Amino acid sequence: MKFSTEELIEGIRSGNKRLIAKAITLVESKKAEHREQAEDLLKQIMPFTGNSIRVGVTGVPGAGKSTFIENFGRLAISNGKKVAVLAIDPSSAINKGSILGDKTRMEELAKEENAFIRPSPSSGFLGGVANTTFETMMICEAAGYDYILIETVGVGQSEVLVADITDVFLFLKIIGGGDELQGIKRGIMEMVDVIFINKVDQDNLQKAKNTRLELKRALDFIPPKEKDWKVPVLLGSALYNEGLGEVFKMINDFIDLKRKPTDSKK
Numbered sequence: 001m002k003f004s005t006e007e008l009i010e011g012i013r014s015g016n017k018r019l020i021a022k023a024i025t026l027v028e029s030k031k032a033e034h035r036e037q038a039e040d041l042l043k044q045i046m047p048f049t050g051n052s053i054r055v056g057v058t059g060v061p062g063a064g065k066s067t068f069i070e071n072f073g074r075l076a077i078s079n080g081k082k083v084a085v086l087a088i089d090p091s092s093a094i095n096k097g098s099i100l101g102d103k104t105r106m107e108e109l110a111k112e113e114n115a116f117i118r119p120s121p122s123s124g125f126l127g128g129v130a131n132t133t134f135e136t137m138m139i140c141e142a143a144g145y146d147y148i149l150i151e152t153v154g155v156g157q158s159e160v161l162v163a164d165i166t167d168v169f170l171f172l173k174i175i176g177g178g179d180e181l182q183g184i185k186r187g188i189m190e191m192v193d194v195i196f197i198n199k200v201d202q203d204n205l206q207k208a209k210n211t212r213l214e215l216k217r218a219l220d221f222i223p224p225k226e227k228d229w230k231v232p233v234l235l236g237s238a239l240y241n242e243g244l245g246e247v248f249k250m251i252n253d254f255i256d257l258k259r260k261p262t263d264s265k266k
Contacts, residue, residue, distance in 0.1 A: 005041050012045060012143045015082075017116055020143050024118055027135040042135060045142035052084075052141040053255055056162035058152045058188070059172030064198045065151050068172060068238035070109040075244050076147050082114040084140035086133060087151040116145065134165050163191040167258065168251050173197045175204045175211060190222050194250050195233045196243065208235050229257055 003011075003022055011019025027038040059065050066087070073083040085106065109115050118136065133150065140148050152162050163169040171192040195215060200208040212233045219231050232250050236243015 005037055005044065008041055009044055009142075012139060013048065015143055020116060020139060021118065023139050024132075024136050027139070028132045038135070042138060045138060048142040049138050050141065052137075052145055052148050053168065053251065054137060054148045054150070054166040055168045055170055055251060056150045056152060056166035057170050057172065058162060059198075060174070063172040063174050064238050065172055066106055068196070068198060068244075069149050069151050070106045071238050071241050072244050072247065073106075073109045073115055073147070073149060074112065075241070075248055077112050077114045079248070081146040082116075082144060083109075083112075084116045084143070084145035084148045085109070085118065085151065086136055086140070086148065087117065087119045088133065116140065116143070133162075137165065168193050168254055170194045170196060170247070170251070173211070173215070174199050175207050189218060191225065192231055193225065193229070193254055194247065195231060196238075196247055197233065197235050198238050200235045200237055200242070205235075226254070226258060229254060 003019065008019055008023045008026070012023055023041060026034055026041065029035070029038070057065050057069055069085055069087075073085060076083050087106075106117055110117050137148050137150075150162060150166060169191050171188060171194070173195060175197070197208050197211055197215075212235060215233045219233075224230070234243055234246050234250065236246070238244065
């Protein structure tokens with residue numbers, strides 16, 4: 001069934017998840033008539049955007065991004081917030097790859113009334129995002145979601161666009177063998193706003209503390225992205241909900257800091 005632009009906008013504004021999904025499918029479509037309707041839709045919802053906190057979550061494969069997003073999302077919802085998750089699938093548009101895996105891993109969050117999860121294929125688009133991620137975020141903002149969490153395809157040199165289209169860039173790190181800083185590109189370190197060392201337990205706690213110290217030293221050599229903000233390096237376990245409250249607080253502190261100059265100008 002084809003929906004009119006007005007029907008889609010009404011559905012988005014009322015939080016109808018089915019129509020929100022239909023609107024996202026519309027902006028993802030490459031058909032000429034769909035592109036025209038999508039442009040009209042985005043133009044009309046523009047006044048309702050800009051009030052969400054956009055969080056980009058990146059990290060090497062196995063860092064626990066999906067688990068982090070699921071439990072962070074549930075924490076935000078328990079604080080009275082609405083959460084949208086855009087999980088970027090690294091596979092092509094034809095082979096859906098890990099989409100079902102992402103949905104399975106976020107099963108508990110998917111049950112929440114105030115959560116919306118949308119896997120999208122990257123279709124080979126570089127930057128750690130899909131080519132319509134920005135438009136999808138606009139739809140979620142117009143639908144009134146307080147937090148929009150973007151799970152990227154992983155850490156790589158091309159993964160910079162996510163930092164440009166989000167308010168907070170969160171880097172998940174895990175304890176590995178050898179040099180803890182190996183494989184962390186300077187470019188990523190220059191873009192991060194918050195670092196969370198995940199999967200920390202009693203067995204690797206000391207190693208995690210050493211890693212935190214190394215990361216802090218590395219950050220000392222990088223000019224701050226935001227004035228008056230020292231990138232926090234936090235420890236915890238997303239699986240066991242340890243340290244997520246601190247991440248939640250740091251994200252909000254960072255947003256408050258970013259918005260301060262704007263507020264003072266009013």
